[in-house]
Amino acid sequence: MNSSVPLIGRRAIAFVSHLGSTFLLLFKAVYHFKSIPRSLGLIVDQCFMIGNKSIPLIVIISVFVGAVSSWQAAYQFKFIGAPLRYLGSAVGKAVVIELAPVLSALVLAGRVGAGIAAELGTMRVTEQIDALDSMGISPIRYLVMPRFLACVIMLPILVIFANFVAIAGALLVSVFFVDISYETFLNGVRFSFSFADMMGGMFKAATFGAIIGIFGCHEGFRASGGARGVGISTTFAVVISCVMILISDYVIAIILFRL
Amino acid sequence: MDTLIKFDNVFKNFGEKEVLRGVSMGVAKNESVVVIGQSGCGKSVLLKHINGLIKPDSGAVYVENNNIGTMKFKELNTVRQNIGMLFQSAALLDSLTVGENVGLALKEGMHLPEKERREIVAEKLALVGLSGTESRFPSELSGGMKKRVGLARAIATNPAIL
Numbered sequence: 086m087n088s089s090v091p092l093i094g095r096r097a098i099a100f101v102s103h104l105g106s107t108f109l110l111l112f113k114a115v116y117h118f119k120s121i122p123r124s125l126g127l128i129v130d131q132c133f134m135i136g137n138k139s140i141p142l143i144v145i146i147s148v149f150v151g152a153v154s155s156w157q158a159a160y161q162f163k164f165i166g167a168p169l170r171y172l173g174s175a176v177g178k179a180v181v182i183e184l185a186p187v188l189s190a191l192v193l194a195g196r197v198g199a200g201i202a203a204e205l206g207t208m209r210v211t212e213q214i215d216a217l218d219s220m221g222i223s224p225i226r227y228l229v230m231p232r233f234l235a236c237v238i239m240l241p242i243l244v245i246f247a248n249f250v251a252i253a254g255a256l257l258v259s260v261f262f263v264d265i266s267y268e269t270f271l272n273g274v275r276f277s278f279s280f281a282d283m284m285g286g287m288f289k290a291a292t293f294g295a296i297i298g299i300f301g302c303h304e305g306f307r308a309s310g311g312a313r314g315v316g317i318s319t320t321f322a323v324v325i326s327c328v329m330i331l332i333s334d335y336v337i338a339i340i341l342f343r344l
Numbered sequence: 345m346d347t348l349i350k351f352d353n354v355f356k357n358f359g360e361k362e363v364l365r366g367v368s369m370g371v372a373k374n375e376s377v378v379v380i381g382q383s384g385c386g387k388s389v390l391l392k393h394i395n396g397l398i399k400p401d402s403g404a405v406y407v408e409n410n411n412i413g414t415m416k417f418k419e420l421n422t423v424r425q426n427i428g429m430l431f432q433s434a435a436l437l438d439s440l441t442v443g444e445n446v447g448l449a450l451k452e453g454m455h456l457p458e459k460e461r462r463e464i465v466a467e468k469l470a471l472v473g474l475s476g477t478e479s480r481f482p483s484e485l486s487g488g489m490k491k492r493v494g495l496a497r498a499i500a501t502n503p504a505i506l
């Protein structure tokens with residue numbers, strides 16, 4: 086290695102080239118969308134794997150996300166003396182735009198992203214991916230595209246689900262602990278609800294799904310050297326997905342939700 | 345006789361380690377070739393050059409007079425469908441059954457209908473002495489059985505090169 090380039094510079098170059106190769110994989114996955122018709126079975130399988138098995142997890146985190154945001158908002162409303170009939174408005178908007186998409190995505194990066202990276206990583210180090218190549222079957226079409234697409238499709242669906250559960254959780258806390266009626270709370274939610282916000286939240290969810298899917302696949306494909314290598318790739322897939330989710334959340338916010 | 349596979353002065357290093365140093369050879373149609381050498385001398389690496397799983401550092405590999413290194417991805421896949429490869433570790437897809445493994449190239453590469461696939465799979469499994477194991481998973485097989493399933497998969501498409 087060239088020692089005149091300081092360590093930090095080398096790290097930065099390595100990181101940028103890593104992101105570059107992730108983008109390349111993304112383009113290849115999108116290119117293989119042309120084979121969606123004959124890969125439907127694979128895609129549906131993946132949607133099922135990602136969606137169905139994530140629902141219990143989403144229910145649990147969403148109840149508590151809704152509950153704590155209601156509690157926290159009421160606490161702050163009391164401090165600044167805001168009328169509690171707006172509690173539902175504040176909580177509803179926060180859940181739909183920010184909390185449900187981001188927190189669901191972070192948890193699913195752990196569940197789904199890690200699962201993809203570990204599965205593909207194991208396939209890589211046991212030559213299963215080479216075997217696909219050797220049979221003239223594109224591993225990108227057969228493995229990456231269905232997983233990527235399933236993440237992009239399923240994240241928004243799971244987030245819609247998370248929205249309902251979180252608002253129900255918030256409602257329970259408001260009724261039992263904050264002392265407002267459920268009508269007041271729901272009127273507040275309705276008052277602030279906008280279709281555009283909802284779409285914004287869905288767009289975020291789809292983006293986060295793309296991030297989880299593509300990094301899971303990319304890190305899995307790069308795994309080398311056996312069980313240890315698969316472990317390293319899996320960890321990295323989760324960490325990089327979480328960081329990218331939060332960065333893209335900010336970028337989407339300043340583009341979609343102008344002040 | 346026409347040469348089916350040709351290696352032209354192929355070099356391959358892994359980091360500092362020199363594995364292939366100027367390999368040139370030709371394999372004719374219907375010819376059987378045995379590559380012998382010490383463990384770790386580069387036999388598997390040599391084989392993986394034939395279907396482009398590994399690209400040479402310099403030199404070129406030709407299959408039916410097409411350069412594997414400069415081929416488009418699509419053409420490469422077509423060539424690969426004509427090459428059966430048995431991996432040292434068998435490399436069966438462990439999420440698929442034995443039957444699905446053997447029939448994989450027939451389904452995803454050649455798009456044969458289900459019935460035809462099932463017949464070919466049964467025929468090839470019979471050839472390797474594993475009739476009736478279609479619905480078992482690779483994890484339920486012994487090492488030798490996995491190897492034989494790998495062989496059945498490699499010959500499923502009746503490739504010209506094995």
Ligand SMILES: Nc1ncnc2c1ncn2[C@@H]1O[C@H](COP(=O)(O)OP(=O)(O)OP(=O)(O)O)[C@@H](O)[C@H]1O
Nearest residue numbers: 358361363381382383384385386387388389390432
């Ligand atoms: N992906 C790789 N990265 C680094 N080195 C490698 C890689 N693949 C193979 N090698 C090295 O190349 C050399 C040749 O490996 P190869 O697998 O071709 O051996 P072989 O002749 O098939 O041996 P065996 O008879 O044991 O199967 C070995 O020394 C190995 O360490």
Ligand SMILES: [Mg+2]
Nearest residue numbers: 387388389432
């Ligand atoms: Mg070998």
